[in-house]
Amino acid sequence: MEITxxxxxxxxxxxxxxxxxxxxGIYTNRCIVLSFGVGVILxxxxxxxxxxxxxxxxxxxxxxxxxxxxxxNPIGPGIIGTLMAVTxxxxxxxSALPISIPFAVAIQFLQTAIxxxxxxxxxxxxxxxxxxxxxxFRRVANMTVILFAVVGFLLGFLGAFSMDTxxxxxxMIPEWLLNGLTVAGGMLPAIGFAMIMSVxxxxxxxxxxxxxxxxxxxxxxxxxxxxxVGAVFAIKHYNESEKVAAGVAAGEVQEVEHDDWx
Amino acid sequence: xxxxNKLTKRDYTKTTLRAYFLQNGFNYSNYQxxxxxxxxxxxxxxxxxxxxxxxxxxxxxxxxxxxxxxxMLPFITSIHLAMADSxxxxxxxxxxxxALMGPLAGIGDSLSQFCLAPLFSxxxxxxxxxxxxxxxxxxxxxxxxxxxxxxxxxxxxGRKLGTSMIDKLSTKMGAISDxxxxxxxxxxxxxxxTFVKMKVAITFAAGEIEAGASQSVVDIQAMxxxxxxxxxxxxxxxxxxxxxxxxxxxxxxLVLITVILGVVLSCxxxxx
Numbered sequence: 310m311e312i313t314x315x316x317x318x319x320x321x322x323x324x325x326x327x328x329x330x331x332x333x334g335i336y337t338n339r340c341i342v343l344s345f346g347v348g349v350i351l352x353x354x355x356x357x358x359x360x361x362x363x364x365x366x367x368x369x370x371x372x373x374x375x376x377x378x379x380x381x382n383p384i385g386p387g388i389i390g391t392l393m394a395v396t397x398x399x400x401x402x403x404s405a406l407p408i409s410i411p412f413a414v415a416i417q418f419l420q421t422a423i424x425x426x427x428x429x430x431x432x433x434x435x436x437x438x439x440x441x442x443x444x445x446f447r448r449v450a451n452m453t454v455i456l457f458a459v460v461g462f463l464l465g466f467l468g469a470f471s472m473d474t475x476x477x478x479x480x481m482i483p484e485w486l487l488n489g490l491t492v493a494g495g496m497l498p499a500i501g502f503a504m505i506m507s508v509x510x511x512x513x514x515x516x517x518x519x520x521x522x523x524x525x526x527x528x529x530x531x532x533x534x535x536x537x538v539g540a541v542f543a544i545k546h547y548n549e550s551e552k553v554a555a556g557v558a559a560g561e562v563q564e565v566e567h568d569d570w571x
Numbered sequence: 572x573x574x575x576n577k578l579t580k581r582d583y584t585k586t587t588l589r590a591y592f593l594q595n596g597f598n599y600s601n602y603q604x605x606x607x608x609x610x611x612x613x614x615x616x617x618x619x620x621x622x623x624x625x626x627x628x629x630x631x632x633x634x635x636x637x638x639x640x641x642x643m644l645p646f647i648t649s650i651h652l653a654m655a656d657s658x659x660x661x662x663x664x665x666x667x668x669x670a671l672m673g674p675l676a677g678i679g680d681s682l683s684q685f686c687l688a689p690l691f692s693x694x695x696x697x698x699x700x701x702x703x704x705x706x707x708x709x710x711x712x713x714x715x716x717x718x719x720x721x722x723x724x725x726x727x728x729g730r731k732l733g734t735s736m737i738d739k740l741s742t743k744m745g746a747i748s749d750x751x752x753x754x755x756x757x758x759x760x761x762x763x764x765t766f767v768k769m770k771v772a773i774t775f776a777a778g779e780i781e782a783g784a785s786q787s788v789v790d791i792q793a794m795x796x797x798x799x800x801x802x803x804x805x806x807x808x809x810x811x812x813x814x815x816x817x818x819x820x821x822x823x824x825l826v827l828i829t830v831i832l833g834v835v836l837s838c839x840x841x842x843x
Binding site for chain 2: 332335338340341361363424428429438442489498500505506507525540
């Protein structure tokens with residue numbers, strides 16, 4: 310399948326919007342959203358949905374980290390991976406994920422580079438303020454998001470534009486490797502889930518991990534059902550912790566009264 | 572001291588919505604510092620607009636290092652503006668601004684990053700898996716509605732509360748964040764069992780070959796499924812957890828190990 314120049318431009322704009330949205334915190338820079346746009350632009354929504362869902366689950370945990378740390382970027386599978394799966398018959402949504410991982414890592418480095426280049430920004434902002442040039446101050450303060458949009462556009466546009474070259478490279482991948490990559494693609498989400506768990510899982514939450522496993526594996530509940538079962542226990546815990554707090558307060562009052570009696 | 576009281580409710584709401592711009596100037600020397608000043612810009616302009624020196628000084632002061640969760644930011648900016656509007660100088664507001672940064676980042680992150688995002692992302696990703704085209708749009712809409720609500724509630728709360736009740740709020744938020752964590756862990760464990768795919772491809776023939784009858788085949792995966800469904804995915808996720816948590820292995824290595832392992836095991840015909 311050929312990608313027209315208009316489609317490539319649209320994919321560039323879409324990537325720019327989604328990537329900049331990451332700084333706004335509007336959750337556009339997620340595989341499921343990125344690849345949906347590619348699917349709409351190229352007219353193959355079913356393939357894009359598969360790519361988006363697979364990438365989303367694999368990359369869910371990669372967004373986790375203390376503020377300012379940069380994870381591998383979902384543009385890899387969300388844009389590049391989806392482009393491959395839609396345009397190349399040899400690439401399945403499952404194998405698109407591992408093939409596009411190198412792009413995700415490269416974009417991660419690019420992003421770190423942007424933050425580093427912008428490290429001089431406070432200096433220019435201070436200078437603008439010393440000149441009472443508030444317009445310039447605002448431009449400086451908005452520059453990171455503008456750079457994100459430009460880089461996003463280039464990534465999306467060049468990715469779509471050079472799909473011919475990329476497809477020739479992918480055609481050189483032998484079938485055993487593609488099969489292997491499909492298997493690896495099924496295993497990759499484990500890393501994301503483990504990363505989230507490494508941040509979330511406290512000792513007292515271990516029963517909940519077991520609960521989730523039982524609900525999914527033995528009972529085959531859908532995700533919303535699992536979340537609701539978890540919510541039952543979470544609400545119970547919340548109510549009890551409020552009662553404990555109230556109990557402590559009541560206990561103190563009683564003790565005071567007791568002192569009075571003596 | 573009565574202060575200027577120049578700011579109306581509209582100014583607070585506007586500043587709350589400008590929380591989306593917090594990271595517009597993100598960089599590695601003052602993180603969200605430029606963004607913080609940018610978020611406050613119109614409100615500060617209203618307060619000190621007729622005194623360019625003061626405005627420039629306030630903006631410059633507000634550019635110092637900052638790093639918190641954007642969804643919790645309105646709580647901080649509302650308190651900050653309430654204090655500034657009552658005539659306080661930056662030195663007097665700075666303490667509370669810096670004191671709130673860390674705790675609210677923690678609460679905000681565990682709520683949005685570790686609970687809401689994984690929950691919605693998996694719900695809508697599994698809808699997308701089933702071929703429901705609207706799933707990505709629903710993901711965006713639902714996620715942003717919830718986050719916007721948190722921002723507005725936080726901003727309004729900060730404006731009303733002032734500075735007195737922060738302790739009480741943070742104990743309550745602790746319980747909320749715990750509850751969020753419980754739901755999150757349940758969901759993630761369920762997802763690991765559902766969406767990590769590892770199947771043993773080894774089957775071997777059993778019994779004697781009889782003419783006309785198909786030979787019975789022992790399928791290892793089917794046997795495993797009878798004992799504990801999704802056993803391999805869960806074990807592999809636990810291995811990854813162990814490597815991250817106890818061995819501090821980075822994601823690069825984990826991705827590399829997983830890809831190589833997947834290819835090798837597939838070539839050997841063990842996984843398929």
